[in-house]
Each structure stands twice: as structure tokens, then as C-alpha cells.
Amino acid sequence: MxxxxxxxxxxxxxxxxxxxxxxxxxxxxxxxxxxxxxxxxxxxxxxxxxxxxxxxxxxxALLNELLRDDIVDSQLAKVITQDGDLQSKVRAINEYNKVRGRIIDKTRDVTERFAMDDVRELLAPLPQERQDELYAILTNAIAEAELLRGAAQGQDGHTR
Structure with missing residues (x-):
């Protein structure tokens, strides 16, 4: 129920x-x-x-009372000792453990990537002249990086 x-x-x-x-x-x-x-x-x-x-x-409130580590551990113990197709239940328990920080997903990419909209939002409080200056710096840095990447790939067809 x-x-x-x-x-x-x-x-x-x-x-x-x-x-x-x-x-x-x-x-x-x-x-x-x-x-x-x-x-x-x-x-x-x-x-x-x-x-x-x-x-x-x-x-x-009821879910927070129910979803405690000891209860989830008890359910996991039941799953381990039972036969049958319990894949969805195991996945749910694993997800719960990740959310609670009991399992750390080491495959997760921890680098942050910013879209240009994110950059615009971050720079919005600055005066327009300063924003324009920083956009120009970023644009030039990106162009320079792309040239270097292209040159590295052009030498032997592979990225270095």
C-alpha cells in the first residue's frame, strides 16, 4: 500500500x-x-x-522515519538472502546509499563546466565595460586553446 x-x-x-x-x-x-x-x-x-x-x-515525515540506514540495511540483508528478481529493489537501495553519502560514485566527473550563459550570469553584476573586457579575454583564450589542440592533432592525427 x-x-x-x-x-x-x-x-x-x-x-x-x-x-x-x-x-x-x-x-x-x-x-x-x-x-x-x-x-x-x-x-x-x-x-x-x-x-x-x-x-x-x-x-x-513518514518517509524520513522509514528511510533510515538501519532499515535500508535490513532490507538489503533480506534481498541478499532471498531468491528471485530483485534488481529494482537493489538499485533503489544503492541509490539511497549514494544519496546518504554511504557510497561514493568514483566514476562521477567532478570537474565543473560552465556554459556561456553561466558566465554571463556570473559576470552580470559587473559594469558592462568590464564584462566586455572579460568576454574578449575568454574568447581569445578559447581560440588559442583550439589552435593549440588543432596543431597537436595535425602533427600525427592524434590528440596529445
Whole structure:
């Protein structure tokens, strides 16, 4: 139920929806014909509640209580000892660990790259004359670097 507004609404208001454990190929609940009206009502009301700021704040608080290192570690231990296709759960746990800084992604590029729009935004507080001067310096430096790169590639066809 947790993470599904429709099923959470039904549970909170004690509305019987039949067997909601059967899923289709896309992972959606297959609803028995006799429960479709109730399911639709729960779906609409669950979605409506998710737009309420107080409800969203409460969900956030509950998630923060639930997503603690000890609980995630416990879930990981369950995954390790279970058989079956649990790839998405393992990926989610890995992502959680990255977010919490428990795993450092060493393949991440740590260099910052600035687009010209970023440079313009950074230089905007300066007087226009100073901005123009700095743009000219940057433009000349980029042109010089491109010439040097081209010369290095031109000598043997490879970058040095």
C-alpha cells in the first residue's frame, strides 16, 4: 500500500477492493470487475489528497522515519538472502546509499563546466565595460586553446 495513493486511501478508510496483489505487465493493479467503482473512487480521492500540502508533509515525515540506514540495511540483508528478481529493489537501495553519502560514485566527473550563459550570469553584476573586457579575454583564450589542440592533432592525427 505504501507508495500507492489508491491503495493507501482504501486502507485508511477501510474500503474493500478485493485482491490487489495481481499486477499486469506494466505493474498496475488488476481490479476485479465488482470492485472497479470503489477502486476508481479511491483513485480519485487518493490523488486529490496528494495535492494537499498537509498530506504531502505527513508523507515526507513518514518517509524520513522509514528511510533510515538501519532499515535500508535490513532490507538489503533480506534481498541478499532471498531468491528471485530483485534488481529494482537493489538499485533503489544503492541509490539511497549514494544519496546518504554511504557510497561514493568514483566514476562521477567532478570537474565543473560552465556554459556561456553561466558566465554571463556570473559576470552580470559587473559594469558592462568590464564584462566586455572579460568576454574578449575568454574568447581569445578559447581560440588559442583550439589552435593549440588543432596543431597537436595535425602533427600525427592524434590528440596529445
Amino acid at each position: 505504501f507508495g500507492n495513493a489508491t491503495l493507501s486511501y482504501a486502507a485508511a478508510y477501510d474500503i474493500e477492493l478485493g485482491d490487489t496483489s495481481i499486477l499486469d505487465k506494466e505493474g498496475n493493479v488488476v481490479v476485479q470487475r465488482s470492485y472497479r467503482g470503489k477502486y476508481q473512487t479511491c483513485s480519485v480521492n487518493g490523488a486529490r489528497l496528494l495535492r494537499d500540502a498537509k498530506v504531502r508533509d505527513r508523507i515526507t
